[in-house]
Amino acid sequence: MNAHIITIGDELLIGQVINTNQAHIGERLGAIGIDAVEMTTVGDDIDAVLRTFERAWKTSDVVVVTGGLGPTHDDITREGICRFFQTDLVSDPDVRRHVAALMARRNLPWTEAAENQAMVPRVAVVIPNPVGTAPGLRISREGRHFFVLPGVPYEMTGMFNGSVVPFLSPLVQGAVIRHRTLRTTGIPESFLAQHLGDIDTLLEGAKLAFLPSAAGVRMRITVHADSPADADRAVNEIEARIRSKVSKYIFGVEDEELEDVVGRMLSVRKLTIAVAESCTGGLIAHRITNVSGASAYFERGVVAYSNASKTELLGVPPDLIAAHGAVSKEVVEAMALGVRQMARADIGLATTGIAGPTGGSAEKPVGLVWIGFADASGSLALRFTYGEGRTRIKERAAQSALDLVRRRLMEIL
Amino acid sequence: MNAHIITIGDELLIGQVINTNQAHIGERLGAIGIDAVEMTTVGDDIDAVLRTFERAWKTSDVVVVTGGLGPTHDDITREGICRFFQTDLVSDPDVRRHVAALMARRNLPWTEAAENQAMVPRVAVVIPNPVGTAPGLRISREGRHFFVLPGVPYEMTGMFNGSVVPFLSPLVQGAVIRHRTLRTTGIPESFLAQHLGDIDTLLEGAKLAFLPSAAGVRMRITVHADSPADADRAVNEIEARIRSKVSKYIFGVEDEELEDVVGRMLSVRKLTIAVAESCTGGLIAHRITNVSGASAYFERGVVAYSNASKTELLGVPPDLIAAHGAVSKEVVEAMALGVRQMARADIGLATTGIAGPTGGSAEKPVGLVWIGFADASGSLALRFTYGEGRTRIKERAAQSALDLVRRRLMEIL
Numbered sequence: 148m149n150a151h152i153i154t155i156g157d158e159l160l161i162g163q164v165i166n167t168n169q170a171h172i173g174e175r176l177g178a179i180g181i182d183a184v185e186m187t188t189v190g191d192d193i194d195a196v197l198r199t200f201e202r203a204w205k206t207s208d209v210v211v212v213t214g215g216l217g218p219t220h221d222d223i224t225r226e227g228i229c230r231f232f233q234t235d236l237v238s239d240p241d242v243r244r245h246v247a248a249l250m251a252r253r254n255l256p257w258t259e260a261a262e263n264q265a266m267v268p269r270v271a272v273v274i275p276n277p278v279g280t281a282p283g284l285r286i287s288r289e290g291r292h293f294f295v296l297p298g299v300p301y302e303m304t305g306m307f308n309g310s311v312v313p314f315l316s317p318l319v320q321g322a323v324i325r326h327r328t329l330r331t332t333g334i335p336e337s338f339l340a341q342h343l344g345d346i347d348t349l350l351e352g353a354k355l356a357f358l359p360s361a362a363g364v365r366m367r368i369t370v371h372a373d374s375p376a377d378a379d380r381a382v383n384e385i386e387a388r389i390r391s392k393v394s395k396y397i398f399g400v401e402d403e404e405l406e407d408v409v410g411r412m413l414s415v416r417k418l419t420i421a422v423a424e425s426c427t428g429g430l431i432a433h434r435i436t437n438v439s440g441a442s443a444y445f446e447r448g449v450v451a452y453s454n455a456s457k458t459e460l461l462g463v464p465p466d467l468i469a470a471h472g473a474v475s476k477e478v479v480e481a482m483a484l485g486v487r488q489m490a491r492a493d494i495g496l497a498t499t500g501i502a503g504p505t506g507g508s509a510e511k512p513v514g515l516v517w518i519g520f521a522d523a524s525g526s527l528a529l530r531f532t533y534g535e536g537r538t539r540i541k542e543r544a545a546q547s548a549l550d551l552v553r554r555r556l557m558e559i560l
Numbered sequence: 561m562n563a564h565i566i567t568i569g570d571e572l573l574i575g576q577v578i579n580t581n582q583a584h585i586g587e588r589l590g591a592i593g594i595d596a597v598e599m600t601t602v603g604d605d606i607d608a609v610l611r612t613f614e615r616a617w618k619t620s621d622v623v624v625v626t627g628g629l630g631p632t633h634d635d636i637t638r639e640g641i642c643r644f645f646q647t648d649l650v651s652d653p654d655v656r657r658h659v660a661a662l663m664a665r666r667n668l669p670w671t672e673a674a675e676n677q678a679m680v681p682r683v684a685v686v687i688p689n690p691v692g693t694a695p696g697l698r699i700s701r702e703g704r705h706f707f708v709l710p711g712v713p714y715e716m717t718g719m720f721n722g723s724v725v726p727f728l729s730p731l732v733q734g735a736v737i738r739h740r741t742l743r744t745t746g747i748p749e750s751f752l753a754q755h756l757g758d759i760d761t762l763l764e765g766a767k768l769a770f771l772p773s774a775a776g777v778r779m780r781i782t783v784h785a786d787s788p789a790d791a792d793r794a795v796n797e798i799e800a801r802i803r804s805k806v807s808k809y810i811f812g813v814e815d816e817e818l819e820d821v822v823g824r825m826l827s828v829r830k831l832t833i834a835v836a837e838s839c840t841g842g843l844i845a846h847r848i849t850n851v852s853g854a855s856a857y858f859e860r861g862v863v864a865y866s867n868a869s870k871t872e873l874l875g876v877p878p879d880l881i882a883a884h885g886a887v888s889k890e891v892v893e894a895m896a897l898g899v900r901q902m903a904r905a906d907i908g909l910a911t912t913g914i915a916g917p918t919g920g921s922a923e924k925p926v927g928l929v930w931i932g933f934a935d936a937s938g939s940l941a942l943r944f945t946y947g948e949g950r951t952r953i954k955e956r957a958a959q960s961a962l963d964l965v966r967r968r969l970m971e972i973l
Binding site for chain 1: 673
């Protein structure tokens, strides 16, 4: 089964509202084995709405429409439904009672607009809206289904998950879809592809998408199968094959972040960490403390922006800074060793670099970052060169630093 | 002129990625007077891509396509362009040089994928991508324009605003739309509306949207006029009327963040700041250091997560923590005074609170945050209670802390 998702509203076309509805619907349909093959957004314009209804209904088993169902003049979806399915509006007593009850609870008087909300297309089955006044609609013809839901995300998601998914789910036979996302960092998309080798042999008909960002490349596996068991088996096999080739770059699955993974590793090993940041400016500490329970392993962080603070808070000798510059292997190792010692932590992690846009030189350009690591066995430092862009450099450096901890703890660096 | 926005990528159809590109493009086109009339999303499927190109190019003056431009097998947009415009790929020497320079700077060897990135459709004009390897494309025919940009939002927005908008803007005549966004914090939407009073008198036919988020409420003014001068005049008048009613809650306009505003205020006044964070975990330092030139006024930050670090790094007496608890007015003021003194800064800013989800009590629930401020005249502390949600509490506390600095510097607190 395939689906076309239609979202209606001028506010989407002018970019005032970001379209989260279509992503939500696409995700939930995928989870029950229905492929969204197209998403279309049009404004509050009856001709555009009718044209889109016609195109979608011609090619898709399932059409989901959101928006334009309210009581005001710009809400034209019901008119579109009536014209498209050649039907008229009738008052629905259940909807009318529900609207009246909602309005009474909010101490609002009965109005024409309220009366209007109870009018539904004659051929439609009502989908109840527990939290709002605009009812949803379903029109089914020859095994195909046309749904209409309000555009308010809070109302839409409740109705979609509560009524549409339970209706569609039993109708989907055979085709099961499974996705799995493997998160990598420290390797560009093209190198990842190269390491994977012949992609067709690897995938055996499944799909693999590469989704790059500053945090690294996500690899998303998509498998179609006849049963949930087959789908799980296939996705597991492909994951294992990918891991056998690029294991050390994969830090997590699905929405896992590096700070979650590193936090778990520190907890299990009963280790503590302290962080000394210059160019990342607090971002590493912020990410580590985003994880609930971080206080068990995160002792302290220092954002040592000035040279004086590097000396006072971390014990970096002024001579060392004078000799090598604040952005150097020597200083970043001294920072990592210093914060580890001051905090009496098991691990010290440090960054220093040039986030720009000013302050770069030929020898030390914008984007140059040193990352230092210290533990009981001593210290080491890695040199990175990122592109331009202050926030992007901070993001990439923080990601590299957390990944350095991950790799040291796994003994793959 | 009207436009059709096409976004390509399986990740959008399965809802893994929320489509922010189309909203951004729709908004920016609207700002120069081009109406987006339709947005279509299709997957990495050549037939769907070609079908959509054809439909869009038949009915729109401007087509903007994003996504599917990378070097891997699932990136099929260039193939679509070649087939649709019946052309072939040629290596572009400028793009090739740019890709080579980017890869050299990142210490990456030259690969086939890199070579491939330099291949562009013969009929296209290249739109430079300053920060990535995938070039953008423009194909113009009889006063109509077809643009192709990469899907990575960071790359896309830079290229769209830097190249596409300046190209299209002079071609648009007549109806002018102006938006202005006023950013507020520290006041809920309903109170803001109350302070504004009779909205119709205020707006005189313009539109005002309230867009709430954890950082505060954005108020967006939309004005339609016949000329740019009329539009500017109208939007300025409405802004002035709004400011006359809720001035102290407005910290900035458009995309300005509080850290930009506070940074500018500190620079102008030649003041320095140091930050001591407990519950915000480095987020305030991270935000302050996101601003280019922050090293001029940001001396250091301390993420004092453990009680020992509060004492060692900030000089907070252990007795004080024992008597009042780490989350208290007394401790947050001692932290602000301590970091100010240790850093020899003009201003000390501190946070302590319970970010949860565990660690709350009846007396000190999750969401309780104390924010402390110290300057030459002494110290003060404000108590906040936010809702649940660890990252949301961190975000709201960081926002309140930066706003506290803004208000003190403006002497409106």
